[in-house]
Amino acid sequence: MPRIAYGRIAQETNTLSPVLSGVEDFRRTHFLEGADLLARTTSRWKFEAEGMARNAELSGFAQEAERRGATLVPLFSAWAIPGGPLTAEAMAYFEERLDRELRAAGPLDGVMLSMHGAMAAVGRVDPEADLQKVVHRAVPNAKFVVTHDLHGHLTAEKVANADAIVAYRTNPHRDHVRTGARAAEILMRTLAGEVRPTVAWRCLPLVLGGGLNIDFLAPMRGIYAFLTKLHRDPRVLTASIYQNHLWNEAPHAGWGVYVATNDDPALAEQLADEIAERCWAVRHEQPPAIPSPSEAVKEAREAVWARRAGVVCISDASDMVGAGAPGENTGLLAALVNEGQGLVSYAPVRDAEVVAALWETPLGERVTVRVGGKLATAIHTPIEVSGTLADRKVTAAFGRALLLDLGHVKLIVTEGAPLAMKPAFYTDWGLPMRKADIVVVKSLFPFRWYFLPYNRKTIYAGSRGTTDFDVWRHVSFDRPVFPKDPVKHWTDGVRPAR
Numbered sequence: 001m002p003r004i005a006y007g008r009i010a011q012e013t014n015t016l017s018p019v020l021s022g023v024e025d026f027r028r029t030h031f032l033e034g035a036d037l038l039a040r041t042t043s044r045w046k047f048e049a050e051g052m053a054r055n056a057e058l059s060g061f062a063q064e065a066e067r068r069g070a071t072l073v074p075l076f077s078a079w080a081i082p083g084g085p086l087t088a089e090a091m092a093y094f095e096e097r098l099d100r101e102l103r104a105a106g107p108l109d110g111v112m113l114s115m116h117g118a119m120a121a122v123g124r125v126d127p128e129a130d131l132q133k134v135v136h137r138a139v140p141n142a143k144f145v146v147t148h149d150l151h152g153h154l155t156a157e158k159v160a161n162a163d164a165i166v167a168y169r170t171n172p173h174r175d176h177v178r179t180g181a182r183a184a185e186i187l188m189r190t191l192a193g194e195v196r197p198t199v200a201w202r203c204l205p206l207v208l209g210g211g212l213n214i215d216f217l218a219p220m221r222g223i224y225a226f227l228t229k230l231h232r233d234p235r236v237l238t239a240s241i242y243q244n245h246l247w248n249e250a251p252h253a254g255w256g257v258y259v260a261t262n263d264d265p266a267l268a269e270q271l272a273d274e275i276a277e278r279c280w281a282v283r284h285e286q287p288p289a290i291p292s293p294s295e296a297v298k299e300a301r302e303a304v305w306a307r308r309a310g311v312v313c314i315s316d317a318s319d320m321v322g323a324g325a326p327g328e329n330t331g332l333l334a335a336l337v338n339e340g341q342g343l344v345s346y347a348p349v350r351d352a353e354v355v356a357a358l359w360e361t362p363l364g365e366r367v368t369v370r371v372g373g374k375l376a377t378a379i380h381t382p383i384e385v386s387g388t389l390a391d392r393k394v395t396a397a398f399g400r401a402l403l404l405d406l407g408h409v410k411l412i413v414t415e416g417a418p419l420a421m422k423p424a425f426y427t428d429w430g431l432p433m434r435k436a437d438i439v440v441v442k443s444l445f446p447f448r449w450y451f452l453p454y455n456r457k458t459i460y461a462g463s464r465g466t467t468d469f470d471v472w473r474h475v476s477f478d479r480p481v482f483p484k485d486p487v488k489h490w491t492d493g494v495r496p497a498r
């Protein structure tokens with residue numbers, strides 16, 4: 001029976017955020033080791049990632065590999081919410097630990113590592129490829145598969161240092177389990193000698209296109225349907241597209257295409273070209289323009305029916321914690337405070353200094369503080385607010401936190417990044433949805449599921465922050481890319497594809 005080691009080191013990095021991520025950020029979100037990892041990924045009923053997903057890549061992988069006769073060797077699973085780049089210490093920690101555990105694991109036939117694909121680290125060009133090289137050095141003879149988020153960056157080093165890479169095929173992502181299971185299928189069939197993965201990949205000079213990039217909406221629907229069709233072809237082991245990570249300012253960024261066929265390099269090359277051609281064809285479909293905070297508040301005010309029947313969710317598109325922003329932008333908050341009179345609004349802001357300064361202050365006291373804008377000082381500015389200190393709490397996800405009642409705005413001030421994505425973020429503080437007109441979320445899309453019972457209108461508001469859609473205007477790419485530069489065809493100036 002093949003012995004297979006598996007684990008995860010995953011974080012989606014926003015390189016515009018100056019707030020670096022350490023090992024403690026992984027521990028705070030998700031960190032499993034050894035027997036606990038095995039137990040949580042081999043039972044469908046246990047949570048693989050408490051608070052995030054009952055079953056994800058590692059459950060899909062472990063259960064499929066076991067079904068196909070593998071003996072599982074759990075490594076460790078570390079998964080942090082999106083944030084700034086990893087510290088040099090965190091990278092060194094993961095490299096050392098991965099190397100040590102692989103060498104101590106006994107003879108291994110295969111290894112699977114689940115990663116994001118857009119992780120950045122201080123002083124590293126391609127940290128995930130560095131982790132892949134650790135695997136190759138520690139167990140050079142083992143077959144090795146990797147899973148990615150489709151918002152990763154495909155690079156020559158990543159492709160060269162894995163036998164196969166499997167990426168999500170849904171956005172918003174709903175196929176973590178299937179992605180892991182497919183990786184297990186490819187690995188086990190490769191070890192059994194049934195298949196031999198032959199890979200082709202492309203990197204397109206394209207950083208933004210495909211409209212809203214949602215797999216079940218036009219224009220991406222047709223491309224994802226084509227990938228699904230390819231997966232029914234027994235000659236194809238996996239086919240993925242990478243839709244680029246906008247807020248990971250890699251000079252080599254761009255949409256990617258990855259195809260692995262069974263011992264058929266010519267077919268892999270042909271399909272990679274065909275998928276690339278389809279991606280290039282949707283480049284002109286750019287995301288819709290995003291209103292300013294003032295326009296968003298005005299629009300919410302006019303949405304009388306939506307506010308009566310439920311709430312208006314305003315997504316703070318320039319400060320999406322779900323995409324790695326620090327959560328301290330004050331652009332939208334200022335508009336709610338100054339222009340949202342009469343609209344009961346719930347909003348978060350990150351400010352560890354204010355939390356510390358008011359931690360001993362008696363509840364019910366009037367306070368005036370400058371909140372936000374203290375981390376990414378080049379982009380964000382603090383604003384002054386006055387109100388009553390209404391509550392305080394210690395949370396697992398974002399540390400200590402306060403509730404400031406500013407009148408029509410109920411403001412939650414947090415020590416860590418406030419991932420306001422679910423109603424519980426507010427209802428846990430005794431702020432019921434039925435009393436709110438406007439609820440601020442710091443998430444691009446997942447909040448839509450969680451707020452389904454309450455949300456009657458969604459507005460995206462953009463100010464200036466670390467998750468702006470037009471960030472590509474300021475990035476220095478290593479070649480001309482669309483839409484920044486006029487590029488005639490995706491093959492112009494494309495980097496070598498193998």
Ligand SMILES: [Zn+2]
Binds near residue numbers: 150
């Ligand atoms: Zn993603």
